[in-house]
Amino acid sequence: MDEGLLSPVTVGSDAEVTDAAVLGALVAAEVALSRAWARVGAAPDMAALSAALGWVGAGEPCTTGDLSLPALAAASVAGGNPVIPLVGMLKERAPLDVRGWVHRGATSQDILDSALMLVARRAGGWIRASLRETEQHLAEFAAAHRDEVAAARTLTQHAVPTTVGARASGWLRAVSRARLRLDETLAALPAQLGGAGGTLASFVEIGGAEAAAELPAAYAAELGLAAPDAPWHVTRWPVTELADALVQTVDAVGKMATDVATLSRTEIGELAEGTGGGSSAMPQKQNPAASVLIRSAALRAPNLGATMHLAAALAADERPDGAWHAEWPTLRELLRLALGATATAARLVAGLRVDGDAVARNLGLTEGLIVSERLSLVLTPLLGKDVVAQIVADAGRGGDLRALVVEALEAAVDRLPGAAHPADGVDALLDPAQYTGAAGALTDAAVRDLLATLGEERGIRDPDPDPGAAAGAGGDAAAGGGFDQRGGGDAAAEVSVGSGAAAKVPASSGAAATDGTTPAEQPLDGGDARVDPPDRRSSARAGAAGGGAGSLAGAAGGSGPGGGTAGVAGVGAAAGGGTTPAEPPPFRGNTPVAPSDRRSSAGRRPADSEAHPADPEAHPADSEDRPGGPEDRPDNDESHRTGGLT
Template identity: 55%
Template sequence: MSTADRIFDTGLLSPVTAGADGSVSDAAIRLALVDVEVAYLRALEASGIAPAGLADRMAQTPIPPAAGLAQRAVLGGNPVIPLLADLREHLPDDVAAWVHKGATSQDILDSALMLTAHRARAIVLECLAETIEQLARLADTHRGTTAAARTLTQHSTPTTWGLRFATWLGTVLDARDDLAGLELPAQLGGASGTLASLVALSDGGTAARMPALFAAELGLAQSPAWHTSRAPVTRLGDSLVAVTSALGVIASNVSTLGRAEIGEVAEPSAHGRGGSSAMPQKQNPVLSVLIRSAALRAPALASTLHLCAAMAIDERPDGAWHAEWPTLRELLRLALGASTIAAELVTGLTVDADRARHNLELSGDDILAERASLTGTTGTAADYVGLSDALIDAALARARS
């Protein structure tokens, strides 16, 4: 078996994440771990605990890729322990002596995962910004494109495609705001969350300043130690699910309303995309399918994070903490993949106004029954759009603010 074949997960069974998850790869997380150790040493210097200049020398020292880091992590139950051995082996003795001094493995790994999430979030938010811009464009363009609204799968009253896009836009804006406003904290508590080692190295006042200094070095939020208070992880997981769910709404609607017998909307085409291995006439809505796959997988992962939070006992969880790592990483992968694909989907999405009008007319005057029951006259489809323009304008204003 070749070296390439021994790489366990390249997204072969998760095409929604393939090519979009580099920011949460093993290599990216290892880099974050090193960055956290450098930031911690900078905080030690800034507090006056460690001599000045050590962190710069550490940052400038080439650290080769860690061979077998995952396998060696089995011995101590986490990757920080073997990584420290690698760092100390390649650093000058006076620098190595201060690496990780006063910290614990959970401080470094939790902070590295939040740093990784911070970096991945920036990519997700960039993709969501593109999706928001394109949904706003579609809502404005199609504010007069009438269609049959569907409730419980059946024709209900007339609506417009512009209002439909505005509704999707609002859902994505909510998810974007939740994710963007989320505080991602650094972790620093020492062996049992009391900062006792840092107190031993300095004094109580200096040790108390260290969490803020450390967080500032990483560009993360400051927080009291959260070794067993896992709200930062569950909140992040919930925000990521909100993203995949919002994008899943779009994908589900596109795949349904793009069915051959409905045909009101179509995904952007690309050479080789959407083909069938057995039926050459088919053009499958692959982008929507992949986004839906992420939306279906994500909620169960978030529930795992909540289960782990409930099992975070004593001052250091035994297994619950460890179960969070791959779960949170997978949620980040799904949000990265779904948001990347969603931006492409809505950018090239097309609406068939004639087909929408045809479908609207299938119900004849029955689709106007609500107005007739209220006023005694059916009116026209245009009479049913009501405040749709105002609702669209409100969504556009929010998107552009």
């Protein structure tokens, strides 16, 4: 049995995809077929058979009792799949009067495909819960660091200013999109029922055309899966779409882990995991172990997805020779990696820390050249392209950027508007915090969109605008010279060097609306009380100057994090309250249901009301009412890993 010795990212997260879990799903698929025959009126009541074979309920694996996994695996070799020997084992245990309805009319692929869809649905619920938890922590992190200015890097080099919050909002968007795609995929996972050649011929012969037409939907309902439109023995969109959604999920958390690992390097030091891994030889090291494990999954998942397409999508005939068989372990491994990577991601983001001093230090490494794009936009209309290029080149060779800019402005004073000293506004022009574009607005929008999806699931209202909170849209402009921010889009910003007549240059399209509205703060847990926004770094790091620190800054739109981009700052700030809602449930059919009792990705259990994926009317929701739950076994009892098998 694979305990994860060589795949530590999967340890503790793969209970839904073990051989024991697959066996439970296989038995459930067989029992569900017998029950479906009874549901359409073609067979007697199956209560006795259900009890004898460990039926628990729709969406649940059966308890497997004394079925031996090693014996079943050994017997599977002869026929090439485990269903053939399993049918014999189940018939031996079934009541004599209904024994003939076990596997009635089905082919092995009907049972195995349906069982794997059940496994995927249940595992997908836990993946989804971990993604939701990751989204929440990312939203809180992004809001807390919304205005913390950092260096954006392109092709490994410093490029322009960004914010820590904007970077995190990108992670959040990717995780949210992956979850949405996974939601759609899980809801559509169908049962499989086609008979030997995918024509339902055996079912028509056994029960008649009417019963055979009703049987696939009845079978799907018994399993808690979507009803198939038709048999999909060799039309493998369910498994290729599932594989693609899983790869996208691992991609999303893998990108985040890659950034965290890079930014936690000793020479960068901007981020740190809450609990770093150690080194056996170098005790001073705090390795980003969680990021490393997530990356290990992200590097493996795409090849597994490719295998699914090579095998499933190119299936030959009405049942392929080997391609179908290649799907099984590949899909299981993809599920394992997604389970482990997302659970690890939730823990990673929950403890992620920012070293603000390192962020500020790195931001200043180029001694102002990180705003060279802005210099070009602002100064070229005043000084000419060649002069600005020379300023940047001289600064790159060690010259004082501020002095070079002032010198060039003084040399061209007769061409400058206004009567003030040319140096007025240069400091603001060179301030990275005044050139973050729409970073704040993008961060707020990502958090707001998450609140909206949480609201759809749990009744949270989208926050209403609060017209009283202007976020510094040019608020510090004074008689000495300031700039008039007209907003973004195609608007032009008034730019003056000092305080005289204004020259107009196109404003940055990143500047946001300046009507001063800020949506009311809304806690992520959906409560009625507001949450105080987290402390933010001030001055250059936070861009608290309000966009009015100097008139030259206006030439690029003045869209610093304290300027016109804070129209939805309240929403972003609300995420800093630190609350964590209960984990969202997985899906059964087209309806969300709660996951079965199991430790959550962050080491805590879901709320009792969300703890069981079976039909809530048929089964109590709290796990304490389930035999064999964690409360019913000692902490060191490992029988749950094998479903009680010996």
